[in-house]
Amino acid sequence: MQKEKPFSQACENNKAPILEKLTELFKRPGTILEIGTGTGQHAVHFASHLPHLVWQPTDHPQNVQISHAWINDSNLTNINAPIALNVLNGDWSGLPAIDGAFSANTAHIMAWEEVEAMFRGVAGALPKEGIFCLYGPFSYGGRHTSESNARFDLSLRTQAPHMGIRDMEDLKVLGETTGLVLAEDFEMPANNRFLVWRNTLSRRLR
Numbered sequence: 001m002q003k004e005k006p007f008s009q010a011c012e013n014n015k016a017p018i019l020e021k022l023t024e025l026f027k028r029p030g031t032i033l034e035i036g037t038g039t040g041q042h043a044v045h046f047a048s049h050l051p052h053l054v055w056q057p058t059d060h061p062q063n064v065q066i067s068h069a070w071i072n073d074s075n076l077t078n079i080n081a082p083i084a085l086n087v088l089n090g091d092w093s094g095l096p097a098i099d100g101a102f103s104a105n106t107a108h109i110m111a112w113e114e115v116e117a118m119f120r121g122v123a124g125a126l127p128k129e130g131i132f133c134l135y136g137p138f139s140y141g142g143r144h145t146s147e148s149n150a151r152f153d154l155s156l157r158t159q160a161p162h163m164g165i166r167d168m169e170d171l172k173v174l175g176e177t178t179g180l181v182l183a184e185d186f187e188m189p190a191n192n193r194f195l196v197w198r199n200t201l202s203r204r205l206r
């Protein structure tokens, strides 16, 4: 009997609107790095609809195996095997050369120092003018965009003080220190945002 695959209802809900944005942004062939792949539902959906791209899933070493079932079952040839990458102390130089990067619902799960490490690592791996798409809930000037985001933030911080919805002011400052400039900020369903960061510096890792 086939084992049930890990499943995220949120991924099912947000994969279509995210795909719409990725389709507009990643028009040219290239390799896209995904940080914090999770179940692999996103990787499979995006790679199957964007056959000109090679999708490179990664996740924290403790979670990287979670995506194997979805990716193996997909039989897609444009998804690479998932790579274990802890953004904080992982070996970014061991990744294949990338043309773009994507991450969904990770910034509020990571500790702030991990968010900083993710921006530094992505900026170092992207070519100049390469883009990093970051999806999730964010606040603006310390204000949440909805009551439900405020409740979600509180529940995250109660579970673990290092987690929490990140503020756009902090992310913009962080972006500037790493060479990533906010190019677009799209409103998405369910009080989420789709942030597009453009790399202004030349690739530094290789």
Ligand SMILES: C[S@@+](CC[C@H](N)C(=O)[O-])C[C@H]1O[C@@H](n2cnc3c(N)ncnc32)[C@H](O)[C@@H]1O
Binding pocket: 008, 010, 011, 035, 036, 037, 038, 039, 042, 059, 060, 063, 085, 086, 087, 088, 103, 104, 105, 106, 109, 110, 114
């Ligand atoms: C809420 S899940 C999101 C998964 C998937 N992107 C999605 O949208 O369903 C957060 C993800 O961030 C990953 N993550 C947390 N800390 C990380 C770190 N330090 N390095 C890499 N990934 C990390 C977790 O392993 C997990 O896969």
